[in-house]
Amino acid sequence: MDGDRSTALRRRNPTPVPNHERHFYARNRAFGRFGIRIFEPQLMPMPHWHGHVEMNFATGVRMTYDFDGSRLTVPEGRLVLFWAGVPHQLTGLEPVGEGPMRLANIYLPLDSFLQMRHIMTLQAALIGRGMVALPDTLCDAGLVQRWYADYRSGDFERAEIVKMELNALFRRAPVAGFDFLRDPLHEIGSDRSLSTAHVRHVIAMVRHVLENLEKPLLNAEVTAVTGLHENYALALFSRTMKVPLKQFINRMRLMRARALLVESSTAISEVAEQSGFSSLTQFYARFRAGYGISPAALRQHYVRMDLR
Template sequence: MDDPQDRARARRNPMPVPSHDRHFYSQLRAFGRFGIRIFEPVVMPQPHWHGHIELNFAANFRMSYDIDGTRLILPENRLILFWAGVPHQLTAIQPVDDRPVKLANIYLPLDSFLQMRHIMALQAAMIGRGMVMLPESLCDAGLMQRWYLDYRSGDFERAEIVKMELNALFRRASITGFDFLRPPQHEIGTDRNLSSAHVRHVIDMVRFVLENLDKPLLNAQVTQVTGLHENYALTLFSRTMQVPLKMFINRMRLMRARALLVESSIAVSEVAEQCGFSSLTQFYAQFRAGYGMPPAALRQHYVQMDLR
């Protein structure tokens, strides 16, 4: 989320995003495109964030991880997912034996994830900044390799089947149960009275925002999709997402802007327009506050990178 801590990180670390991320951004989606990588893991020098639900499978090693200020140990050979829109960092790699270590990453656009059916509990956990570990019986290294080969084939149908299988995997996990490595923020502390119906309203608001980022958005327009009183819907949103609706919208606009900058050559002024900023001056000010550099500098930074 776009909060003072995030902005402080951006100012201290003005170029926080590894080069491989650019490959998965797309001007056709608000939050990047679907992708899968399998590679030798490396420690990240600093936190970064991007607009996907990220799935990690650490083959034969454990990861020390920092997500949004929480330090965690991620076990080996388990599929783990979280919303990568919050700052996260791989800080240490711990092999469990002499076998080679490989990290599989799946990048699932947030808007695509929120359109998946019958996984409300998992969607609520993700937008609440939780980190979830799926049952060991549901996914192994062989399945990750098959998905990777399907993705790398370039065949549209095979890639679509992978997404369908992910949805089925999430549905099965929702039935059999999953473990929290980091509980959703709306389940932490004294505020424990958010029902599944409340969360459904919040997800409806998030979907509406993602589908209309290029337009001016008033609170009343967003909350109208819930059928609730505006003030009540705004309270539900803030309690669930741990951030006010206006701040969430701004953060999503910035993520879409960064995707357009690094994946297309359209003018900065058009980027601002497509992301719903009311003026170029506002866009420059908010982009610099969010990412620690002006839009053109971030684009140039990616142009100079060697993509993997």
């Protein structure tokens, strides 16, 4: 990577780390919104997960992630992609060179990623719980800095161009070649029987869930988009996502509910409805089970953080 560009990424726009994640959640049909931040990376006290495809670009540091039970090293100066719905935790930081450690995070909502055209290879890799590093010839610090400037401009058109450039980058990646920091499940171990075609069926089911999250979702309806037998499609989903379909739907609804709670003043009863819960009682029970806190308490927690 060019030294001047690396230095530029480290020193320009030294944006502090947000003290919480609400800036990347929004009231849309997903459960997160597009965002970019550049900051000094910090170790994470525990694993977390959220509703984005996350991209990391580190300079001045190599990072260690605990990712779905695997310990992975994220290299400096390369754009690294993974689905952040997989539990992940930054556990190690190794300085490289004499400059400051800087990390650019790019958050792309999962539904936006799955709706991008002609990138099925990459979609299958990430939904298959792989972690991908793009070659440095495709993305350098100067490009990341330009994306960040476009995002920070507040100009809608510039932000849309960034997304279009990401789509083009994703399309170019299989042509240029990329490295797996962790192979997708359909390429490793006992899951070699999961072909890319199988993962594509899973992606179709995930898309249907995300596009209809506020509606009642029956297994038969979701699996019908694959053209496969219901039981076979359910087994395929569980093997790929490492979670049953019903549990996945519940997780996605909780993500949307948390987004609505921290981003808006929408009444809690309406949050439950927009997130697809059949009753307020069910919503409260599942929210507390998932987050260990009531919806009202979580909202108040974020309000207090805003006032700091």
